[in-house]
Amino acid sequence: MKLIDEPIEVLDLVAFFIDDPADLLSLALSARLFADIVIPDHIRFRRLRCKPDVGLFKSLEQRPDIASKLREITICSSLGLANGFKELFIPTPLAGKKLYRSPAPSIISQRTLRKSKSASFRKVLNAVVNPGNQGLPFHGRAVNPDRTSLSPNPRQPGLLNANDGELLLSSLANVILGMGFLRRFCLHISTQPLPGFQNLFETLRRECSALEELHIFLEIPFGNPPYPLDDIVKPMWGFSNLTALFLEIRHPVDPTVPSDYAEEMVGMVLRCKELRDLHLCVARYGEGLIRIPRLLRDGCWDQLRRLSIDGLLCLFEDDSNVVENGAVLSAFYRRHPKLEAIEVNSSSTLFVPGHVDPTSLPNLKDLELKMFAYNKVDELIPIDVCRNLVCLITLTHEVSVQLLKQMVHLRIFGGMVDLDDLAGLADALPNIERLHVRSAVHPGWDKTTPCFRSALLNKYLDPVLRLKKLTHLTGLLVYQTFEFRDFGKKTNAFSRLASSLSRLECVQVRNPHGYEQTLRFIRDEHERCCGFEWEVDDLSNPTDGWGNFFRGFARK
Numbered sequence: 001m002k003l004i005d006e007p008i009e010v011l012d013l014v015a016f017f018i019d020d021p022a023d024l025l026s027l028a029l030s031a032r033l034f035a036d037i038v039i040p041d042h043i044r045f046r047r048l049r050c051k052p053d054v055g056l057f058k059s060l061e062q063r064p065d066i067a068s069k070l071r072e073i074t075i076c077s078s079l080g081l082a083n084g085f086k087e088l089f090i091p092t093p094l095a096g097k098k099l100y101r102s103p104a105p106s107i108i109s110q111r112t113l114r115k116s117k118s119a120s121f122r123k124v125l126n127a128v129v130n131p132g133n134q135g136l137p138f139h140g141r142a143v144n145p146d147r148t149s150l151s152p153n154p155r156q157p158g159l160l161n162a163n164d165g166e167l168l169l170s171s172l173a174n175v176i177l178g179m180g181f182l183r184r185f186c187l188h189i190s191t192q193p194l195p196g197f198q199n200l201f202e203t204l205r206r207e208c209s210a211l212e213e214l215h216i217f218l219e220i221p222f223g224n225p226p227y228p229l230d231d232i233v234k235p236m237w238g239f240s241n242l243t244a245l246f247l248e249i250r251h252p253v254d255p256t257v258p259s260d261y262a263e264e265m266v267g268m269v270l271r272c273k274e275l276r277d278l279h280l281c282v283a284r285y286g287e288g289l290i291r292i293p294r295l296l297r298d299g300c301w302d303q304l305r306r307l308s309i310d311g312l313l314c315l316f317e318d319d320s321n322v323v324e325n326g327a328v329l330s331a332f333y334r335r336h337p338k339l340e341a342i343e344v345n346s347s348s349t350l351f352v353p354g355h356v357d358p359t360s361l362p363n364l365k366d367l368e369l370k371m372f373a374y375n376k377v378d379e380l381i382p383i384d385v386c387r388n389l390v391c392l393i394t395l396t397h398e399v400s401v402q403l404l405k406q407m408v409h410l411r412i413f414g415g416m417v418d419l420d421d422l423a424g425l426a427d428a429l430p431n432i433e434r435l436h437v438r439s440a441v442h443p444g445w446d447k448t449t450p451c452f453r454s455a456l457l458n459k460y461l462d463p464v465l466r467l468k469k470l471t472h473l474t475g476l477l478v479y480q481t482f483e484f485r486d487f488g489k490k491t492n493a494f495s496r497l498a499s500s501l502s503r504l505e506c507v508q509v510r511n512p513h514g515y516e517q518t519l520r521f522i523r524d525e526h527e528r529c530c531g532f533e534w535e536v537d538d539l540s541n542p543t544d545g546w547g548n549f550f551r552g553f554a555r556k
Contacts, residue, residue: 046072377394426464436475
């Protein structure tokens with residue numbers, strides 16, 4: 001086994017690049033053996049990315065030599081990996097190159113298996129993708145390596161019960177005691193109300209003075225009692241050195257229990273004077289808008305670059321007074337001249353159509369419009385703002401080709417368009433790099449005749465093939481199921497894309513189980529496609545169906 005001397009990303013356990021597939025099992029696919037692995041001194045651990053695994057953090061408590069080296073922690077209950085591995089590298093004898101990379105469990109191609117002459121390779125590979133017989137934790141579906149198959153739902157979330165949740169938070173708090181150099185902490189879980197959150201955040205604030213990025217996504221599903229969110233927000237008051245704050249809370253409402261956490265949250269945010277990225281979202285099921293006008297009135301962050309307000313948060317006292325609201329918002333933008341990215345969820349947040357001074361946004365490059373009350377972007381965005389945009393994302397809005405022609409700097413676009421005018425869009429955006437298109441009028445993908453779908457696809461695909469700088473394509477092919485046996489045929493849509501667009505890296509398709517997923521092409525040194533892999537979505541990816549690289553806030 002070879003150990004590389006580069007920083008290794010820890011997932012559920014420790015994983016190394018290997019020569020012999022049989023060594024894979026010796027790395028212990030469960031966290032129970034994690035403490036027995038000897039870590040060479042030259043291995044510099046930096047990042048931990050995992051599902052909420054109590055055993056993993058119990059093991060980390062016993063390994064302060066590892067915990068003290070960590071700089072980033074990401075914990076997500078909806079991580080789409082059954083056994084915690086992000087990627088399983090499958091060696092092939094093709095000129096020493098790895099032809100196929102796949103999440104485990106995921107597709108194991110017949111082509112890869114044919115190239116492997118070792119019967120033990122098949123046996124070990126089957127044990128990895130189907131660890132059910134090993135007594136290991138596995139929540140996905142068994143995979144037969146002799147056929148193309150995929151985990152049924154890569155986004156299926158997991159709900160922590162009260163007992164497991166308390167053990168997790170307690171173990172995590174104990175591990176954090178030895179992480180004085182932690183820079184980034186991300187917790188994304190769906191759970192029942194747990195009192196351990198207060199102790200966790202107090203420990204994080206007290207022990208991790210160097211913390212710069214804090215990402216908290218907490219969802220309390222229906223059927224659970226409301227949680228006193230003040231216990232989460234109040235311990236955060238000491239995080240004054242944050243440069244990035246991502247706080248998203250979704251929970252049921254108890255009208256009989258008063259809560260001031262919205263004001264507490266705003267007060268905490270105002271203390272973080274060095275913020276560059278700010279995302280706030282609160283969704284209280286069964287309740288109306290949560291008004292926090294203080295954020296606009298008092299907010300002043302000299303380095304603010306990206307701002308996103310979502311959920312039920314409202315920044316105005318009165319939505320009907322659009323003239324006054326536009327003036328307040330323009331004044332806020334003038335205090336933040338470095339603002340580059342805005343994510344808007346409704347007319348009551350970050351954009352007042354027709355009443356925001358375009359000169360107050362001199363450096364705006366990224367704009368994402370979500371649930372807005374306008375049907376056309378042309379009626380919403382001032383043309384002076386449009387001309388400077390590099391990234392424009394619209395979730396439900398139709399964008400005219402005439403408007404796109406004005407956006408000479410646009411490199412990322414996602415929105416509703418008339419697919420019959422896709423050729424005009426290609427002419428308007430010759431330098432586009434990331435493209436997400438949905439039909440403003442349903443094009444008839446629901447037809448059951450394969451010949452009809454193929455003809456329709458080729459009609460809409462031809463204009464896309466003219467976009468030679470394209471690196472990401474999503475939306476257009478989500479109704480097309482990717483079949484490995486068809487890949488390589490000249491008439492196949494994916495083969496045409498891979499061969500015609502040498503820069504294309506990712507395309508969003510429908511996997512064999514009917515779910516949208518990103519397919520990444522693997523290219524050789526001559527930029528020729530020599531394989532593919534299924535990509536597991538980013539941990540912070542929202543559930544609205546958009547790829548994480550299209551989120552204006554997330555794009556770095």
